Amino acid sequence: MIKSSILRILIIFFSFYSFAFGAKVKYSTWKKGLHFETYLEEHNISKKILETLDEEDVLLVSDIEKNQKFYELIASNGVLLQALIPVGEELQLHLRKTYDGYDLKVIPIAYQKNTYFTMLSVKTTPYKDILYTVKNRALAKEFIRLLKHSVNFRGIQKKDKLAIVYTQKMRLGQPIGVPDIKVAMLESHKKKHYVFKHSDGKYYDENGEELVKKYMGKPLKHIRITSGFTERRFHPILKRWKAHHGTDFGAKRGTPILAAADGKVIFSGRMGGYGNVIKIQHKDDYVTLYAHQSRLKAKKGDFVKQGQVIGYVGSTGRSTGPHLHFGLYKNNRPIDPMRLVKFSTNGLKGKDREAFFNRKRKYTKIINTIFDKNMPSYVWNTVDKLAVTPKMKDYYKKRGW
Ligand SMILES: [Zn+2]
Structure with missing residues (x-):
């Protein structure tokens, strides 16, 4: 805890x-x-x-x-x-x-991380029903984000049903961050619509088609990833916990840096270890960050188009050599930029496709069981914010406080 x-x-x-x-x-x-x-x-x-x-x-x-x-x-x-x-x-x-x-x-x-499930009949809208029943706003948002590609939410009627299996991190008795939906299903007009999360971290429908559209382009013309995004990992040599809130791309000094999507430049200047930085605000509360630049081109307040040159690769700030540190933030939270950047290779092939369908079979079975048995949803409690447990009280007492 x-x-x-x-x-x-x-x-x-x-x-x-x-x-x-x-x-x-x-x-x-x-x-x-x-x-x-x-x-x-x-x-x-x-x-x-x-x-x-x-x-x-x-x-x-x-x-x-x-x-x-x-x-x-x-x-x-x-x-x-x-x-x-x-x-x-x-x-x-x-x-x-x-x-x-x-x-x-x-x-x-x-933190603790556990698997939970939700199953309910629609009374008002899926979003409101998940929010009021389960008391987890991030889950409601994530469900809509994933299902909106395959379901017309305006056509949803009362008594349509939905089910979700997800893992959730929690701290102080409260859910934290975005829930990790493994499988979700919405039954509307007697038809079941599914989304499945594959081992590559992407979401697919029951036919193995990728669901969530990627709208960001590459920040450099030629991409060479030298270090990926990590939330936390234990460095085996340094024996320390570390994180990398972005993707590093190796490139020569002076290589043009491209805006990943249309947006407004909200920062252009120096920022601590990031050196020369540009931050761009995009739609849906996304912000991209381009660090260690040798020279900044775009200015604060500029509106830029996807693919427009905003600056040049360098090694300013804390950096051991020329590279682009590319960060992506949603509502100020760092997320893996690769989740939104579109590369040419797409779609499931060969063994990967086989693995997806095996996974799909397993999750379909789980979610159908929850659905058919009408199992009650896990409801997040909203109390116990900072209570001191009896064990902690003892600890205090022993120290004479
Ligand atoms: Zn980096």
Whole structure:
């Protein structure tokens, strides 16, 4: 549980400092537009601490979301003893006072991940019914996103039925991030429409046709991926948790960078470890980011077309050589850019196609069982936000708090 692990991390220090300072745990909100560097300054912490992070990690500090909730441990004299600041869904920055300064580490966020299912009859609209019954807005959104390609939602009638099997990460008793739908089905006018997630992470209908349309183009004319997107992985040599919120493309200095889709330039300038950066706002709350540029061409406020040259490949910021770091964000959350970028090779072939149909058979069986038996949906609870468990109370007591 994140609750206990956050407290455990803080408590280790709390017990160390509490006698001397009478420290307090504060649940804070990350202000809009606040840079991590400014946050360090506010607490009289040297920016040199960023140099202890490596190239990939230093990029994470630019990815703290506005309004992000985070924990601080503050001594009674106002000195920051610790902070735990989430970056994305998987990792958090752990800033810690030491004897002679501070140290900064990237550590994983603990969460639980389980499989759940939903089955209901439509009373108003699928979106509202999922929201009110299951109490998971992200699930309702994701269901509509996936089914809208094969079903006309205007034609849906009362008593049409739907079923979903999905995995969900949860923290503090609440669902976090976007649920991972494995299979979903909507029965409308006596016809069952399915979507299946394949092992390649893409969604297909029952005939193996890819469903979710990709509308972004390649950010470089010739693509060579040198490093893919990861939410969190354990680096076996460095023995540290890491994430890479984007895709790196190897290219020569000066190679033109292309806008992945139509949109408006919302940032053009320097940004910490990203160096020279352009950010473009697209439809549906997507933002693309193009980092380490040698020269920026597009200016803030420009409207750009897909394929238009916006700048040139370089190695500015924290970078070991010329490359393009290409990031994609949805509602400020980093997601894998490859999910939306269209490449020429598409469609299931050969063994992959065979594997898809095997998977499809398995999931059809599962979802039909849920559907035929009218099994009740899992409902996300909305209480128990920050309750201290009896076990935690004991822990506190033993330490005389
Ligand atoms: Zn990168």
